[in-house]
Amino acid sequence: MPSRFWGIRQNLPRWLKIVISTTALLVPLAVWSLLSYRAWVTPIFLPTPTAVLQAGRQMFIEENLLLDVAASSYRVFLGFMVAAAVGVPSGIAMGTFQSMESLFSPIVGTVRYMPVAAFVPLIVLWLGLEEQTRVTIIFLGIVFYNAIMVADAVKFIPNELLSVAYTLGANRLNVLMRVIVPAIIPSIIDTLRVNVAGAWNYLVISELIASENGLGFRVVQSQRYLQTDKVLFTIALIGLIGLLTDLAFKLLFNLVTPWAERSTT
Structure with missing residues (x-):
């Protein structure tokens, strides 16, 4: 067991x-359950798992949370795809x-x-308060x-x-087309898989700008009214979406x- 548990690049049993x-x-x-159910931490700071699930149910049924999921997913997808379309070719060019x-x-x-x-005021000044911002x-x-990681893969x-x-x-x-590009396809997929997490992180910043929907907007709004249970559920929901996205990239990689497959994690 110790040799398997600490084996370097060795497959573990399922x-x-x-x-x-x-x-x-x-x-x-x-x-979390111990601290919250025993009330060792005030509920306003750490609500129970049950309270968080109830808040999530209320948000889906009464507050149309699916609209926020759709709006945020669209923004992340569009920003991510444009970043991939620009960053990957630029990285290949820089590395080659x-x-x-x-x-x-x-x-x-x-x-x-x-x-x-720091660029947000300039972006708002240049593009306004519309979706493209x-x-x-x-x-x-x-x-x-994207560009830096792909360039390093080429090198x-x-x-x-x-x-x-x-x-x-x-x-x-x-x-270029028959040696370099095929050789870095695994690295490109891994780069995109890693950086899509950054897209979700910047989502919250982007939805602070005159937004009326979205998961980042929902987090900030719930924080304003000290609705910690809704904040935690929304954060967990973003994490779940991110996990599913990560699994999709791993499937695409395979x-x-x-x-x-055998040489990567």
């Missing part, structure tokens, strides 16, 4: 994975051509350290990380692999790149 995952979920829930790296790296390397929240905030939050391709392609008669376009 039953052990289930036990570890279940424990990781049940221990925090048990601590030193000229493109010299052109984009100073901008990408500098702007990605700047907090997106919220989508732009999500886009800016993740597009530079990890061995030079020997490119030399072999040239030796076999490939030109630069062949090397379907598109089955050869890389």
Whole structure:
């Protein structure tokens, strides 16, 4: 058992994975239940799990929470897709051509350290208070990380692999489209899977701007009225949506790149 539990890059038995995952979920829930049901923490700070579930039921039935889910999912999806459409090709160009790296790296390397929240007044000034403002905030939050992570993936391709392609008669376009791009597809999927979490994080910031719906808006509104049970349920709902998205990316990874399945987590 110790050798399996602490094995480096060794597969665990399915039953052990289930036990570890279940424990990781049940221990925090048990601590939460102990603190809240015994009233060791004031309910306004930590409501019981039952109260949170009841608040969620009320939000779905009486407050049309599905509309908020749909609105937030649309914003995240649109901002994420635009960031992928811009960031992935930019990353491939930066990792492949030193000229493109010299052109984009100073901008990408500098702007990605700047907090997106600092740009909010400018974005509002330029784009107004419409939907595109919220989508732009999500886009800016993740597009530079997409570019940097994809560029790094390209740089990890061995030079020997490119030399072999040239030796076999490939030109630069062949090397790019038939060697580099297929080689980094697993890294692209992993990059998008990681950064979609950032899209949900920036959602709350984006929905602070004159928004009338959305899960981020719901969190802020509930906080304003000290409705901690609704805040916790909405946060848990975002986490659940994120978990399902993560599982979808893992499924896509296994379907598109089955050869890389054993070498990634």
